[in-house]
Amino acid sequence: MITLEAKLFGKNKSLVPPRQIPIPVLMEDKTSITLRTLITNIVIHEVKDFKKRQEKKNLLRVLSEKEIQQGVAKGKIDMGGKEWENQSVDPQSAVETALEAFQDGLYYVFINDEHYKDLDEEVRLGEDSRLTFIRLVALVGG
Secondary structure (H helix, E strand, C coil): CEEEEEEECCCCCEEEEEEEECHHHHHCCCCEEEHHHHHHHHHHHHHHHHHHHHHHHCCCCCCCHHHHHHHHHHCCCCCCCHHHCCCCCCHHHHHHHHHHHHHCCCEEEEECCEEECCCCCEEECCCCCEEEEEECCCCCCC
């Protein structure tokens, strides 16, 4: 398993909670792969996970008493799922967007604190590797 996390440059807190991904999902039984292949495999994995979460959200949800009370306190009881209903994601398009964003310098990739700069660079992952995507933010007027 490797740990996958995404951060915003200049912020200590992760954009999403770090999560574990099995290496075979990413490496397809290889000892090393290119950064391009790694990003491609992660995007495809994340699209599949998104679709699974989307399917779960489309199921009828029953709220707990606590969730209802929290909704009343906010002034809105929300069953959730509405923002997921009409979204579709094409895995190939998502991969192309991710690779283009990397080439355009919109995010950095670090594996165990080593910065990878070239999509054709070979990367090695091992048990307990930490893969970090850091999204960069353009300065206003820059």
